């Protein structure tokens with residue numbers, strides 16, 4: 073089995089290490105790439121090759137930065153004969169545009185559910201599109217892929233809707249606990265919430281808020297994309313408020329040992 077990666081960042085490194093440990097030959101092109109990408113690829117021990125050779129693999133995975141995902145698909149479009157898997161965080165609409173650029177090969181919309189840094193190569197990957205079953209064959213080599221939805225764009229839509237929900241909960245939590253903190257009632261509110269929401273509520277709420285502050289800038293941008301996506305299917309009310317909260321969180325400083333008070 074041979075798998076080609078376009079882009080060799082954190083995602084490629086994680087997935088490629090697992091694939092290589094199960095006997096898959098992993099190839100990538102390092103032409104024009106930054107020193108950190110080159111070092112990462114060499115550490116994993118992938119085969120360095122030309123772009124054309126990457127495109128000739130039966131499975132080509134695009135794991136670049138979201139802003140260049142469409143350009144990467146355009147570049148690969150005429151060459152890919154196997155399946156082109158777009159694993160980038162892009163909107164369903166952008167996924168469908170990328171899909172239309174792959175002229176002869178198959179196309180899979182794939183979405184990573186969470187952070188590879190935290191979950192490693194066991195991370196859950198959902199995939200949609202006619203060729204998703206083909207991509208799922210990489211489970212034989214240690215990946216954790218499942219097919220969800222039918223069309224390209226479905227996997228990304230699932231991920232975006234999940235993201236809309238989790239960011240919304242974080243924003244509500246922030247307002248509720250900030251108000252409680254200002255009233256000197258934080259501990260009581262947390263206790264009452266624990267009573268109804270379950271024993272792990274406090275820990276998960278604090279971890280959620282810390283992570284919201286640390287990643288506020290990225291989440292603010294992502295929420296704007298969620299807003300656009302929702303606007304295609306409903307008249308969304310929540311995103312405007314969630315975006316406002318993440319805009320505020322961008323300026324909150326969180327120390328390494330931050331307790332909730334540190335965020336308020």
Ligand SMILES: NC(=O)c1ccc[n+]([C@@H]2O[C@H](COP(=O)([O-])OP(=O)(O)OC[C@H]3O[C@@H](n4cnc5c(N)ncnc54)[C@H](OP(=O)(O)O)[C@@H]3O)[C@@H](O)[C@H]2O)c1
Nearest residue numbers: 079080081082083105106109135136138160161184187188
């Ligand atoms: N990390 C996660 O846990 C996670 C989770 C879900 C989804 N994702 C998505 O997965 C994708 C990859 O994420 P990542 O964390 O691996 O990103 P990353 O660490 O920032 O790496 C991006 C890689 O893409 C390369 N690249 C940039 N422009 C390129 C181009 N035009 N042609 C070829 N390679 C190019 C970069 O090379 P240079 O260093 O040379 O610029 C780098 O190797 C992103 O779209 C991200 O949104 C990531």
